[in-house]
Amino acid sequence: MTSEDTGAFYVVTIDGPAGAGKSSVAKRTAHELGIKYLDTGAIYRAIALILAKSEIKPDSEEFLREALSEIKIELKENSVLVNGFDVSGEIRTSEVDELASVYSAVPAVRESLLTLQKEQENYGSLVAEGRDVGSVVFPDAKVKFFLTASPEARARRRYLERISKGKEADYNEILNSIKQRDINDSTRKLAPLSVPDGAVYLDTSDLTEDEAVKFIVDHVRGALLK
Numbered sequence: 508m509t510s511e512d513t514g515a516f517y518v519v520t521i522d523g524p525a526g527a528g529k530s531s532v533a534k535r536t537a538h539e540l541g542i543k544y545l546d547t548g549a550i551y552r553a554i555a556l557i558l559a560k561s562e563i564k565p566d567s568e569e570f571l572r573e574a575l576s577e578i579k580i581e582l583k584e585n586s587v588l589v590n591g592f593d594v595s596g597e598i599r600t601s602e603v604d605e606l607a608s609v610y611s612a613v614p615a616v617r618e619s620l621l622t623l624q625k626e627q628e629n630y631g632s633l634v635a636e637g638r639d640v641g642s643v644v645f646p647d648a649k650v651k652f653f654l655t656a657s658p659e660a661r662a663r664r665r666y667l668e669r670i671s672k673g674k675e676a677d678y679n680e681i682l683n684s685i686k687q688r689d690i691n692d693s694t695r696k697l698a699p700l701s702v703p704d705g706a707v708y709l710d711t712s713d714l715t716e717d718e719a720v721k722f723i724v725d726h727v728r729g730a731l732l733k
C-alpha cells in the first residue's frame with residue numbers, strides 16, 4: 508500500500524537504542540510500504556563530524572550557535588551532504604558514533620536540526636528512524652514503534668556487521684560503547700531516548716530481521732485500513 512492508495516501522506520516512526528536493528532528494519536519497512544526512509548541519526552552524525560572537524564567544543568554554546576547557522580545539511584536519496592560535500596561514508600565510523608552521541612545532547616544542536624527533520628513529511632510519506640522521532644519530531648505520526656534488544660544482542664550484531672564489511676572490530680569495546688551511548692542518550696536533559704506515548708514496543712533480541720520487518724509492515728497496513 509502506498510500514500511497514493513490512502514490519499515494522504517503518513518509517517519511511521521521507529522525509535523530505539525543504538526544497534527537495535529532500526530536502520531535495516533526501517534529501510535526495509537519503507538521499501539515494502541513504497542515510501543521514503545528518513546535516517547535522523549545520519550543528520551546528527553553529519554553535524555557532529557563537521558563541528559568536531561571545525562574544533563568547536565560541545566560546551567561552547569555561543570560558537571556552536573554561530574557555526575550551526577552556517578552549516579547547510581541536505582538529505583538526498585542515499586546520501587547526506589554538508590555544505591555541498593557528501594559525508595555519507597565518513598559518518599559511519601566508531602569515532603563518529605561517539606561524537607554524535609555527545610553533540611546530539613547539546614540543546615542548540617537539537618534545535619537547529621528539528622526544522623530540517625520536520626519538513627521531510629511535506630515531501631511524501633516516510634518511515635523515520637531515530638531516538639525522538641515519535642515523541643518530538645513527529646508526535647502525530649500514524650504509527651509509532653520502539654525497537655530494542657539486549658545490549659549483548661546489539662553488540663553482537665554491530666560486531667558481525669563490521670566484520671562482514673571487512674572492518675576491524677572488538678566485541679567488548681563495542682559492548683562498552685553501546686552501554687555508554689545508552690546512558691548518554693537516555694539521561695540527557697533534552698529529548699532523552701524514551702518509549703513514545705502510544706508506541707508499539709518490540710524487543711528484537713530473539714527475532715530475525717525478516718520477522719521484525721513483517722511485524723511492523725503488517726501493523727502499519729492494519730493501522731492504515733482503520
Ligand code: DC
Binds near residue numbers: 549640
Ligand atoms: O542511530 P545512530 O546511531 O546513527 O545515531 C547517532 C547518534 O545521534 C546517537 O548517539 C543518538 C543521536 N540521535 C539523536 O539524538 N536523535 C535522533 N533522532 C537520532 C539520533
